[in-house]
Amino acid sequence: MTYQLSEGIEILEQTPRTLKSFLGQLSDPWVSNNEGGNSWSPYDIVGHLIHGEKTDWIPRIQIILNDSENKIFTSFDRFAQFENSRGKTLTQLLDEFEDLRIKNLNILRQQNISNAQLQRKGTHPELGEVSLSQLLACWVTHDLAHIAQISRVMAKQYKDEVGPWAAYIPILKK
């Protein structure tokens, strides 16, 4: 698929309600357990998605579209959720993510981004020059990658419980 705003927005719109369906009714071990060590739990991942809504996607879109000559993005803090989520329930985080996403999609739509603007560039602090189209496609793909991660983290809780079937479920080995 070639990136198109309307198709990309379809994915960005569904993520908050999908995460509520997926995680909203589960008991604590499903959402708090991780893959061991410093890996992330579903709870941590929702916090990470919130931090992206607050500090990453829209600010970077605005850096690309504004008139300033400085097109360098601020680095994204991949560990901010451990501080920001402290004391909050998963239900609170899921609501916060939904509110931020709705607000950010309204901002995105108000930009009325043209095809020409999709080719405008910004500078990622590590990756170098990237286009607005690539940033918007990355926002979509980032949601999907984290839904896949949440599914994998939960599947792995039963790694030893499925016995010989583990041979048929490649995700358990990742």
Added chain:
Amino acid sequence: MTYQLSEGIEILEQTPRTLKSFLGQLSDPWVSNNEGGNSWSPYDIVGHLIHGEKTDWIPRIQIILNDSENKIFTSFDRFAQFENSRGKTLTQLLDEFEDLRIKNLNILRQQNISNAQLQRKGTHPELGEVSLSQLLACWVTHDLAHIAQISRVMAKQYKDEVGPWAAYIPILKK
């Protein structure tokens, strides 16, 4: 986590509504595209989940719990969905899956499975002896693995669209 009926049912209950949230409002390319070759699209995967509800999980549970001496499971047809889904919309498949899952969870609950019964055995045609507990854990893990697969299939549609960010999204390489 050690397999427990109530925690397992939490996952089995959410899958139909999560898939409706995830896929129900997407335009056709998201749900019809696959990873290339003979790989499966999200549409194919929902058909596969339906086939499992019809022919796999409950019949195997009943083989383990019934009084017959023959405990050998029937092989699961991993390609039945290509015939069974023909002519159906994704919305029809999502509704069919939800109806079957609700019905099957009612059957599961009516069995009032005891901890002793969880240790009873059946014979998988390829894997050999498996316990009811392993079968039930596999049902849960199978749902989660296919939600992860659906997310990956859709993420990969933008594999070339994210430009240099592909380096940060390992799922795109799978």
